[in-house]
Amino acid sequence: MHIHAYEKLWLALSIVLILALIGTVTYGAVGPGVAMVADSQSTVDPGALDEDDRFSEPRVEQVGENEYEAYVVAYQFGFEPTPIVVPANSTVTLHVTSRDVIHGFEVAGTSANAMAVPGEVSEITVETDEPTEYGIVCNEYCGAGHHVMEGKLNVVSQSEFENRGGDSE
Amino acid sequence: MSTAIESEPTFVDKFPDEARVVRAAFMSSFFALLLGAIFGIIQTLHRTDVARIIPSTDYYTVLTAHGVFMVISFTIFFLVGLFTWALTRSLDRPLLNIKITWTWYGLMAAGMTLTGISILAGFVDSIDMSADVLYTFYAPLQAHPLFYAGLTVFIVGTWIAGADWFRTFLAWRREHPDERIPLQTFMVLTTMTMWYIASSAVAASVLLFLLPWSLGFIDQVNPTLTRTLFWFFGHPVVYFWLMPAYMLWYTVLPKIAGGRLFSDPLARVVFVLFVLLSTPVGIHHQYLDPGIAEGFKFISMTNTMFLLLPSLLTAFTVVASVEYGARKNGGTGLLGWLTNLPWRKPEFTGMMLAGLMFAAGGFSGMVNAGMNINYLIHNTLWVPGHFHLTVGTAVALTMMAGTYWIWPQISNKPIFSSQIGLFQVVLWFIGMALMSNAMHAQGLLGVPRRTAEPEYSGFDYPTMFGGFEELNIQIAIGGTLLFVSTVLFLGNLVLTMGNPTVSGLAEPLPSPVSGAEDAPQVLDNLRLWVGIALTLVVLAYALPIAAIINRGGLLGPGVGTYPVWAAPLFDALTNAATPLLGAITDASGALVEVIR
Numbered sequence: 001m002h003i004h005a006y007e008k009l010w011l012a013l014s015i016v017l018i019l020a021l022i023g024t025v026t027y028g029a030v031g032p033g034v035a036m037v038a039d040s041q042s043t044v045d046p047g048a049l050d051e052d053d054r055f056s057e058p059r060v061e062q063v064g065e066n067e068y069e070a071y072v073v074a075y076q077f078g079f080e081p082t083p084i085v086v087p088a089n090s091t092v093t094l095h096v097t098s099r100d101v102i103h104g105f106e107v108a109g110t111s112a113n114a115m116a117v118p119g120e121v122s123e124i125t126v127e128t129d130e131p132t133e134y135g136i137v138c139n140e141y142c143g144a145g146h147h148v149m150e151g152k153l154n155v156v157s158q159s160e161f162e163n164r165g166g167d168s169e
Numbered sequence: 170m171s172t173a174i175e176s177e178p179t180f181v182d183k184f185p186d187e188a189r190v191v192r193a194a195f196m197s198s199f200f201a202l203l204l205g206a207i208f209g210i211i212q213t214l215h216r217t218d219v220a221r222i223i224p225s226t227d228y229y230t231v232l233t234a235h236g237v238f239m240v241i242s243f244t245i246f247f248l249v250g251l252f253t254w255a256l257t258r259s260l261d262r263p264l265l266n267i268k269i270t271w272t273w274y275g276l277m278a279a280g281m282t283l284t285g286i287s288i289l290a291g292f293v294d295s296i297d298m299s300a301d302v303l304y305t306f307y308a309p310l311q312a313h314p315l316f317y318a319g320l321t322v323f324i325v326g327t328w329i330a331g332a333d334w335f336r337t338f339l340a341w342r343r344e345h346p347d348e349r350i351p352l353q354t355f356m357v358l359t360t361m362t363m364w365y366i367a368s369s370a371v372a373a374s375v376l377l378f379l380l381p382w383s384l385g386f387i388d389q390v391n392p393t394l395t396r397t398l399f400w401f402f403g404h405p406v407v408y409f410w411l412m413p414a415y416m417l418w419y420t421v422l423p424k425i426a427g428g429r430l431f432s433d434p435l436a437r438v439v440f441v442l443f444v445l446l447s448t449p450v451g452i453h454h455q456y457l458d459p460g461i462a463e464g465f466k467f468i469s470m471t472n473t474m475f476l477l478l479p480s481l482l483t484a485f486t487v488v489a490s491v492e493y494g495a496r497k498n499g500g501t502g503l504l505g506w507l508t509n510l511p512w513r514k515p516e517f518t519g520m521m522l523a524g525l526m527f528a529a530g531g532f533s534g535m536v537n538a539g540m541n542i543n544y545l546i547h548n549t550l551w552v553p554g555h556f557h558l559t560v561g562t563a564v565a566l567t568m569m570a571g572t573y574w575i576w577p578q579i580s581n582k583p584i585f586s587s588q589i590g591l592f593q594v595v596l597w598f599i600g601m602a603l604m605s606n607a608m609h610a611q612g613l614l615g616v617p618r619r620t621a622e623p624e625y626s627g628f629d630y631p632t633m634f635g636g637f638e639e640l641n642i643q644i645a646i647g648g649t650l651l652f653v654s655t656v657l658f659l660g661n662l663v664l665t666m667g668n669p670t671v672s673g674l675a676e677p678l679p680s681p682v683s684g685a686e687d688a689p690q691v692l693d694n695l696r697l698w699v700g701i702a703l704t705l706v707v708l709a710y711a712l713p714i715a716a717i718i719n720r721g722g723l724l725g726p727g728v729g730t731y732p733v734w735a736a737p738l739f740d741a742l743t744n745a746a747t748p749l750l751g752a753i754t755d756a757s758g759a760l761v762e763v764i765r
Contacts, residue, residue, distance in 0.1 A: 001434045014481040018474045028541040038463040047727045101731050102307050104548050108615030111544035119726035120459035135628030139548035139617035144226040147622040
């Protein structure tokens with residue numbers, strides 16, 4: 001098969017580009033440690049969240065020095081708890097599930113983004129910095145009221161967080 | 170070369186029965202384009218809050234209709250028309266049995282009509298039917314059974330179409346045992362091979378789970394499983410839309426440019442790569458899904474990146490073929506040859522602009538495929554921004570431009586106005602440049618896709634690349650230009666149909682510079698490619714699907730049923746919603762308590 005010299009060059013450059021793109025993702029995973037939403041959490045019965053240790057009481061709790069866990073339930077058409085209040089300059093692991101249909105959980109304008117699937121639990125870890133208020137949107141169509149489904153993520157100062165008693169509700 | 174050009178027969182002269190099928194398929198395609206465009210403009214103006222003529226709860230009916238009519242009906246009806254033309258033309262023999270051909274056309278038309286009815290009934294409150302599940306129909310949102318049944322009939326129609334083409338090819342093979350498969354036929358057969366593999370999963374999802382569930386035979390389904398089966402089909406289907414455009418770029422565009430295809434062997438390599446790689450990648454739509462291990466996502470990501478290869482090769486070959494034509498017609502210089510091209514022909518300019526936008530779509534696609542930066546844009550308006558460049562322009566604009574060239578071949582009627590055609594394709598390009606660019610930008614602000622009212626009460630979007638409002642205006646203007654462009658295209662075509670038939674319109678396709686004789690025989694060994702493709706699919710999907718079933722069960726972990734065809738309840742809920750949302754939480758799905 002005859003391949004033009006320029007075409008061979010183009011082919012070589014294309015393969016370099018592809019390998020470089022795969023390389024960036026690999027680097028992101030093993031270098032800075034960007035973790036994907038995966039199968040790290042066990043499944044949950046979406047009809048019996050009330051009886052589940054993780055989701056019977058959607059909340060934010062402290063699990064270590066500057067480390068927090070948040071348990072969030074998405075439903076038609078909102079998020080619980082709302083607002084989700086977390087302290088500044090901390091590490092927060094969010095666990096998100098759905099009580100009914102598939103929803104999205106997106107902290108608008110950030111890469112904190114996950115699907116909320118009934119029966120499964122998405123786990124994402126974020127680092128907060130200065131106190132700010134973020135909007136949370138459902139970014140997967142979930143029914144006729146989809147557009148009213150929103151939440152808040154409030155990053156507050158350490159002292160303000162402690163004055164709240166550490167819990168968001 | 171023929172000495173009697175004037176007496177050269179067109180496609181319709183040689184194959185009048187097949188030409189009738191091609192015209193019927195194109196008419197169905199363009200009818201869907203008209204409906205899709207109407208819903209498109211309603212949706213654009215609603216979303217951007219320029220004009221909200223429907224209640225926001227009906228927005229999702231509009232969105233379902235726009236998606237299904239555009240990407241299932243418009244694209245696939247065009248594909249079956251184009252492939253019927255291409256196979257018959259390149260084999261130079263009629264289809265085996267035209268009754269079978271009309272049968273599959275009839276099935277596809279009937280199936281799409283049923284699905285269309287189930288969607289459009291969502292606008293009429295007195296009919297207890299709707300299918301506001303969008304193009305992806307993720308369970309546990311549930312459509313009326315007619316929606317799933319219609320899709321099944323439509324897909325069965327496409328399967329019979331593929332069988333019709335394969336049987337005709339085998340008949341040709343018996344008559345020509347030693348010849349290479351003609352290039353266009355090769356493209357048809359490889360694309361259909363991919364389609365059989367891909368659509369088997371969505372057929373399984375619909376027939377085993379969704380249809381029985383919507384009929385009440387089973388109580389629940391596993392949402393992750395049906396979603397995974399959808400994306401098993403949902404990514405290769407984008408190449409099913411794209412392959413007709415590739416066929417036109419490879420075999421028709423060089424002719425219009427005044428030249429010939431650069432390389433037949435590499436065109437075959439590209440189509441083989443699509444057979445191999447387009448299916449084992451679907452999990453890249455599920456990077457953010459829980460319940461699927463990171464390793465499976467990584468495999469899918471790697472395959473996806475390698476899928477760039479056939480498109481990068483295509484970019485080279487198509488540009489080289491066009492340059493060949495320009496230089497043959499006196500073009501010189503590094504870029505000076507660009508002026509020796511038929512820019513006044515809408516079929517040429519349309520396809521070139523489509524190719525240019527496809528390059529931009531390719532780059533935003535690389536971002537989507539990047540497993541980590543995908544988190545920034547997943548399910549934001551970036552994603553529709555991306556696919557309006559690919560399916561919405563590379564495919565749709567090439568199909569419209571191709572129509573300007575092919576319609577005279579299948580009807581003996583010259584196009585009514587090339588000027589309107591040229592204006593129309595350029596208008597599409599401008600409209601899409603505005604709309605798609607602003608959609609990408611809004612996506613980066615975090616504006617979600619698929620929502621009737623992207624403005625929220627609790628927060629404002631940050632400002633970059635212009636604010637949210639300003640980008641909305643760009644989207645609305647762009648969408649309006651696209652609607653006008655579609656109307657001009659359809660109007661031009663209707664006026665073309667009123668033209669008298671003439672003779673002498675034939676435009677035979679030239680043979681490639683480097684012909685099939687240069688291509689290794691192994692490329693034509695379809696059995697081999699099917700074998701490798703299936704192996705890759707098993708490697709990419711067997712373990713994830715087993716794991717999903719193992720985690721959630723074949724019929725799901727106790728997930729409920731949420732028919733979207735009980736709209737009034739949701740309306741009541743929405744009206745009551747915002748102030749009461751906090752109070753709903755303990756009610757565990759009892760909507761009645763909410764209203765109290």
